[in-house]
Amino acid sequence: MKQKMITLDEETWKLAEFKPNFSQWVRNSLRSERNKRDNKENQMTRLTDTVKMSSAELLYHLEQRSEAEITALVSILRGSLNL
Numbered sequence: 001m002k003q004k005m006i007t008l009d010e011e012t013w014k015l016a017e018f019k020p021n022f023s024q025w026v027r028n029s030l031r032s033e034r035n036k037r038d039n040k041e042n043q044m045t046r047l048t049d050t051v052k053m054s055s056a057e058l059l060y061h062l063e064q065r066s067e068a069e070i071t072a073l074v075s076i077l078r079g080s081l082n083l
Contacts, residue, residue, distance in 0.1 A: 006026075
């Protein structure tokens with residue numbers, strides 16, 4: 001197993017003292033961040049595959065809409081997602 005040293009300030013040192021296995025907590029936190037990133041990338045791939053446009057093209061077309069059109073589109077999305 002490899003080691004990496006980190007430096008904590010006074011506040012984070014006190015917080016770290018409450019973790020029974022600080023190293024495990026750091027590893028799990030890093031994995032969680034990776035999973036969030038991977039999940040966002042997968043969602044964007046699914047979206048761009050569905051609409052057959054790159055994310056840049058999709059954003060460009062959205063930016064060309066008026067504030068009222070964007071509000072309406074968001075409202076439709078929220079309604080379909082029950083938000």
